[in-house]
Amino acid sequence: MKLSSQVLAALAAFSVVKGYTFDRLNKTDAVLLVVDQQIGLSELVRDYDPTVFRQSIIAHAAMGNLFSLPTILTTSADNGPNGPLPSEITSLHPNATFIHRQGEVNAWDNADFRAAVEATGKKQVILAGIVTEVCTAFLALSLVEAGYDVWANTDASGTFNDKLAADANRRMEQAGVHLMGMFGIVRNTPGSAEVLPFLDTYLVPYSLVTRAHRYAIQNGTLVAGEVDTL
Numbered sequence: 001m002k003l004s005s006q007v008l009a010a011l012a013a014f015s016v017v018k019g020y021t022f023d024r025l026n027k028t029d030a031v032l033l034v035v036d037q038q039i040g041l042s043e044l045v046r047d048y049d050p051t052v053f054r055q056s057i058i059a060h061a062a063m064g065n066l067f068s069l070p071t072i073l074t075t076s077a078d079n080g081p082n083g084p085l086p087s088e089i090t091s092l093h094p095n096a097t098f099i100h101r102q103g104e105v106n107a108w109d110n111a112d113f114r115a116a117v118e119a120t121g122k123k124q125v126i127l128a129g130i131v132t133e134v135c136t137a138f139l140a141l142s143l144v145e146a147g148y149d150v151w152a153n154t155d156a157s158g159t160f161n162d163k164l165a166a167d168a169n170r171r172m173e174q175a176g177v178h179l180m181g182m183f184g185i186v187r188n189t190p191g192s193a194e195v196l197p198f199l200d201t202y203l204v205p206y207s208l209v210t211r212a213h214r215y216a217i218q219n220g221t222l223v224a225g226e227v228d229t230l
Contacts, residue, residue, distance in 0.1 A: 023178065025151060025188035031122040032064040032071045034093075035107055035129030035139055037156070040083030041076075044131055045158030047165045053158050054086075059182050059202035060128045060156035061089040064096075066186065066198050070120045074099040074107050076135070105134060108142035117143075124149045126185060128156035133168035140177045155181040 037057045045053055064071035071093050078084050078100055090098075099113040107113045107129075117125070125148045129135035136157040143150045152172055159165050169179050180188075183203060186195050200207040 023149065025126070025185065026124060027067040027069065029122050030067070030069055030124040030126055031117060031120045032061075032069040033107075033117070033125060033127040033129075033139070034061050034064075034071065034073045034085070034089060035127055036074065036076045036082070036135040037061075037089065037128065037130055038075055038078060038083045038085055040081045041130040041135075042158070044160060046160050047132075047162050048158050053156075055202060056153075056155040056182060057128065057130075058086070058088045058092075059198075060153050061092050062198065062202060063126065063182070063186060065092060066194060069126070070122065071096045072099065072113070072116050072120075073097070074101060074110075074113055076101050076105065076107075077103075106138040106142060107135070108139050108146070123147075124151065126151045126153060128153035130157065131159040132157040132165050133159055133171075137168045137172050140172050141175050144175050144177060149178075150176075151178040151180060151185060153182055153185060154179050 034057075037060070042050075042053070042057075048056070061071070061073075063069065073085060073090070073093060073096050075085055075098075076082055084090075097116045099107070099110060099116060101107060101110045101113065104110040104113075125143050127136065127139060127143075127150065129139065132154075136152055140150045140152050150172075152169075154165075154169065157165075159168065173179055183199070183206070186198065196210055200210060
């Protein structure tokens with residue numbers, strides 16, 4: 001008896017899900033890469049609100065300090081229109097390895113950058129860059145090819161429009177890159193004592209949740225009608 005293509009597809013999907021292993025971030029085996037998040041290049045980003053995106057790229061860099069990750073900064077032709085990294089990023093990592101590339105579009109093609117990543121001895125990589133389909137995707141795909149477990153921070157990678165972002169993310173995902181925003185990345189690692197102060201600074205909606213909860217616990221009184229709302 002021949003099985004229909006729909007049945008075969010369903011069986012294949014079931015077998016993939018059944019054999020899936022949850023790949024967790026391990027902060028003791030991870031390195032953070034800040035890739036071409038330069039002031040000039042930021043002007044190209046149109047798939048995020050500028051204020052939100054600026055906060056996101058600073059939050060990306062701050063994750064290195066949150067989890068004590070080795071952090072590597074890199075820029076592309078920062079003496080030209082691409083511009084420098086924001087001072088808010090460099091001040092977070094005054095002693096970090098900083099590779100100023102002068103020709104390589106793909107950071108992995110720069111021997112000094114590649115050596116710096118390899119020297120960390122880490123096998124998991126968290127990265128973000130501008131623009132998504134070039135600086136983030138080229139490096140992420142090269143790292144996967146080199147055997148690394150790669151996590152692309154989609155909150156802190158931006159490009160000209162939503163379509164280009166979707167195309168780049170699909171290409172990375174098909175190659176095995178983990179696509180995740182900042183909240184998902186930091187919550188991969190337990191520890192509310194570390195994470196909640198970080199989120200209070202870099203994720204305003206969650207900051208409001210925790211501040212409201214704290215106030216309610218310390219000062220709150222139920223009013224008429226609230227008792228039966230939960």
